[in-house]
Amino acid sequence: xKEVEQNSGPLSVPEGAIASLNCTYSDxxxxxxxxxxxxxxxxxxxxxxxxxxGDKEDGRFTAQLNKASQxxxxxxxxxxxxxxxxxxCAVTGTASKLTFGTGTRLQVxx
Amino acid sequence: xxxxHQWPATLVQPVGSPLSLECTVEGTSNPNLYWxxxxxxxxxxxxxxxxxxxxxxxxxxxxxSASRPQDRQFILSSKKLLxxxxxxxxxxxxxxxxxxxxxxxxxxxxxx
Numbered sequence: 001x002k003e004v005e006q007n008s009g010p011l012s013v014p015e016g017a018i019a020s021l022n023c024t025y026s027d028x029x030x031x032x033x034x035x036x037x038x039x040x041x042x043x044x045x046x047x048x049x050x051x052x053x054g055d056k057e058d059g060r061f062t063a064q065l066n067k068a069s070q071x072x073x074x075x076x077x078x079x080x081x082x083x084x085x086x087x088x089c090a091v092t093g094t095a096s097k098l099t100f101g102t103g104t105r106l107q108v109x110x
Numbered sequence: 111x112x113x114x115h116q117w118p119a120t121l122v123q124p125v126g127s128p129l130s131l132e133c134t135v136e137g138t139s140n141p142n143l144y145w146x147x148x149x150x151x152x153x154x155x156x157x158x159x160x161x162x163x164x165x166x167x168x169x170x171x172x173x174x175s176a177s178r179p180q181d182r183q184f185i186l187s188s189k190k191l192l193x194x195x196x197x198x199x200x201x202x203x204x205x206x207x208x209x210x211x212x213x214x215x216x217x218x219x220x221x222x
Contacts, residue, residue: 032208043200043213044154051208088154092208102153 003027004091006101014109019076021104023089026070032092033065033072038103039085048074079108112137116201116214123221129174129188131217133201136182141203143184144211145176148198160184161206196221 005024013019021035032051036044050056050063050072062075072091076083086103093099116133123129135141145157156169158176166176173192177185184201198218202211 032210034210041218043216046210046212049210090210096208097156098211100154 002101003093003099004089004101006087006089006104008102009105010107011104012107012109013079015079015081017079019079019083019106019108021074021076021087021089021106022071023073023091023101024071025089025091025099027091027093028067028070030067030070030091030093032098033063034090034098035061035063035072035074036088036090036100037083037085038088044088076106079106081108081110084108112141112203112212114201114203114212114214116217118217119215120218121220123191123219125193125221126190129186129191129195129219131186131199131201131219133184133186133214134182135203138182138203138205140181142206143178144202144204145184145186146200146202146213148200150197154200158186191221193221195219 003026035048037047038044048061048063050065053065053067056063060077064073084107086105088103089101090098113136142161144159146154147157148154158168160166160178163178174188198216200216201214204211
């Protein structure tokens with residue numbers, strides 16, 4: 001079992017719709033959770049951090065964390081073509097080691 | 111504010127040649143520093159990390175080495191490159207603990 005799992009996609013959503021990206025993790029002791037956006041050929045850019053159960057909103061982005069079920073999700077409201085990228089989920093485990101998923105590719109269509 | 115610089119942006123090297131990639135961080139002291147590699151269509155693979163000058167931890171044994179000669183400088187090296195060393199190399203930093211990583215712009219290495 002991979003430590004951090006994501007569906008590779010592509011996830012295709014029309015412009016203006018809500019994109020929902022999911023991530024599961026295996027280490028029950030994980031404390032910190034991050035979402036990164038990576039455009040093709042570029043480095044990952046941090047877009048959200050979440051540390052406690054529930055929702056955290058930042059503009060069009062909402063991160064959701066459920067430690068009991070060991071999943072974290074990212075919602076993107078009013079999706080724009082500029083949101084088309086690969087989204088990486090990253091989790092800090094009990095050894096304070098940050099582990100990345102392989103990413104979900106999002107395509108926002110006109 | 112903190113910034114991370116990584117160079118060069120692209121590099122084409124023949125098999126068997128040496129490699130030196132450099133990364134520096136500004137605006138902070140005693141950062142944790144990391145080298146990752148991302149092969150085409152693959153996830154991020156942690157290569158090395160450092161919590162202080164001269165302290166290097168290797169995650170994956172391979173043809174590469176890392177050094178931290180100064181507090182905010184991290185260098186990735188190889189004596190002889192292999193074709194399999196091609197990839198996108200990323201330097202990153204964080205202040206430690208459960209803080210997120212912040213990445214440099216990356217170096218795309220092609221070994222021919």
